[in-house]
Amino acid sequence: MSINITSTPMRLTIALSGEIDHHNAAALRLEADDAIQSSLASNIRIDFGDVTFMDSSGIGFVLGRYRIAESCGANVEVINLSGRLYTMMKLAGLEKLVTLKTK
Amino acid sequence: MKPVNTIKLELESRSVNESFARATVAAFAAQLDPNVEEISDIKTAVSEAVTNCIVHAYPDCVGKIYIYAAIYENGKFKVKIKDKGKGIEDVEKAMEPLYTTLGGERAGLGFAVMESFCDKIKVKSKPGKGTTVTLEKIFSGRSATDDRS
Numbered sequence: 351m352s353i354n355i356t357s358t359p360m361r362l363t364i365a366l367s368g369e370i371d372h373h374n375a376a377a378l379r380l381e382a383d384d385a386i387q388s389s390l391a392s393n394i395r396i397d398f399g400d401v402t403f404m405d406s407s408g409i410g411f412v413l414g415r416y417r418i419a420e421s422c423g424a425n426v427e428v429i430n431l432s433g434r435l436y437t438m439m440k441l442a443g444l445e446k447l448v449t450l451k452t453k
Numbered sequence: 454m455k456p457v458n459t460i461k462l463e464l465e466s467r468s469v470n471e472s473f474a475r476a477t478v479a480a481f482a483a484q485l486d487p488n489v490e491e492i493s494d495i496k497t498a499v500s501e502a503v504t505n506c507i508v509h510a511y512p513d514c515v516g517k518i519y520i521y522a523a524i525y526e527n528g529k530f531k532v533k534i535k536d537k538g539k540g541i542e543d544v545e546k547a548m549e550p551l552y553t554t555l556g557g558e559r560a561g562l563g564f565a566v567m568e569s570f571c572d573k574i575k576v577k578s579k580p581g582k583g584t585t586v587t588l589e590k591i592f593s594g595r596s597a598t599d600d601r602s
């Protein structure tokens with residue numbers, strides 16, 4: 351599991367890779383929140399392109415980042431979702447809060 | 454119907470064991486020759502049930518998680534995930550999508566995910582005694598009888 355964060359003045363990109371479960375979500379959360387809170391970008395993009403496994407902890411991860419981004423006045427976009435991950439995020443109603451884009 | 458093959462696992466409720474549990478059950482299920490999607494379904498459902506034992510059943514201690522998995526002739530796969538932890542007061546309510554007693558980063562979707570990725574789910578629980586989640590899935594691949602030995 352790894353996280354790679356890049357930023358431009360307009361956009362903060364959080365690229366995740368590997369397996370997201372309850373065990374490793376905690377470390378991802380810390381790094382992502384640090385970056386979001388110190389960024390001035392109005393768009394937070396979370397890239398799931400290299401995620402090989404996710405359970406509901408991944409949904410919790412997006413929800414949590416959405417809440418923090420919203421309180422900082424930024425919007426969230428989740429990109430490169432596989433069909434499976436897209437279905438899971440829809441199941442959670444996440445499309446009402448963030449923009450979901452498939453691969 | 455009697456299973457053609459079974460395994461039993463006992464593990465401590467440490468979060469580092471989540472990936473071990475789902476990978477082990479999936480490796481056993483591979484004997485039914487499932488496709489990639491079916492393996493992901495099992496991995497995800499097992500991950501949900503095991504995580505629930507760790508975060509809900511044993512919130513402030515390390516307890517034991519018992520996993521039993523069985524392969525049947527007709528392509529049926531069964532997995533039981535059991536804990537002797539806190540238990541659930543109202544199972545029906547706990548299984549409703551978005552219901553969670555923890556909030557924070559939990560979405561309340563574990564049971565909904567298990568339901569959508571398996572063909573059958575049964576939850577038995579007693580407050581103070583523990584919880585058993587039984588998942589069943591029929592794989593479309595070749596039957597396990599072919600190379601039983």
Ligand SMILES: Nc1ncnc2c1ncn2[C@@H]1O[C@H](COP(=O)(O)OP(=O)(O)OP(=O)(O)O)[C@@H](O)[C@H]1O
Binds near residue numbers: 510
């Ligand atoms: N093994 C268990 N022992 C005790 N309580 C449980 C157990 N499994 C589930 N529960 C209860 O059922 C509720 C719903 O579980 P579910 O997995 O659907 O959601 P969650 O774990 O709260 O959130 P998520 O799975 O999305 O991270 C939990 O909040 C908890 O109260």
Ligand SMILES: [Mg+2]
Binds near residue numbers: 505564
């Ligand atoms: Mg859960």
